[in-house]
Amino acid sequence: MATRGFTGRRPAPEVADRIPPGQSLTEDFPVLSAGPTPRISLRDWSFTLKIGPGPLKRWTWAEFNALPQTKMTRDIHCVTKWSKLGTPWVGVLIDDVLAEAGLEPPTPYALAHSYDGYSTNVPVADLIGGKAMIATHYEGKPLTPDHGGPARLLVPHLYFWKSAKWINGLQFTERDEPGFWELRGYHIYGDPWREQRFTGD
DSSP: OOOEEEOOOOGGGGGGGGGGGTTTTOSSSSOOOOOOOOOOTTTTEEEEEEEEEEEEEEHHHHEEEEESOOEEEEEEEEEESSEEEEEEEEEEEEEHHHHTTTTTOSSSEEEEETTTTTTTEEEGGGGGTTEEEEEETTTTTTTGHHHHHHHTTEEEOOOGGSOOOTEEEEEEEOOOOOOGGGGBOOSSSOOGGGGGOOTOO
């Protein structure tokens, strides 16, 4: 994993209650990745919903961007102990993805899959009700590859490794199947406020 430009600092008293335990505030946006940054052309990009191994619905980039667009401003928290406040995103809520597919969540769990082979598990309850989106823009600009562009999952209330970069699909699963980092010792859920960084936390 690579981190650039992170220098943590103590939060001001007026925002201290927005910083989870063990975290430090950053004004920068550190870049962290499990491997090389993939470059995905918009012509080749697609997003697929699956139930188990079976594909249910697929969108091209143009089709996906025709779905309802939502603005979301949220604090984000990385397991490497930085927090960034008030980050502004635009994308498609998971609720709207499911509505377009005519689908009620069929299972309690999901795996997010990415173009680089990365995956991470998230309970469906943490994806719906306006809690999560497929983000395509950050600070009013298209999401850059370093930060997961063309599109990434955004689940801001969990540690940021759950917000899978370069997302290309969401797979509903019957059980809570661990993804890339969860298989390597990270917590199966990842709540920043409970400091669930690693297995056993």
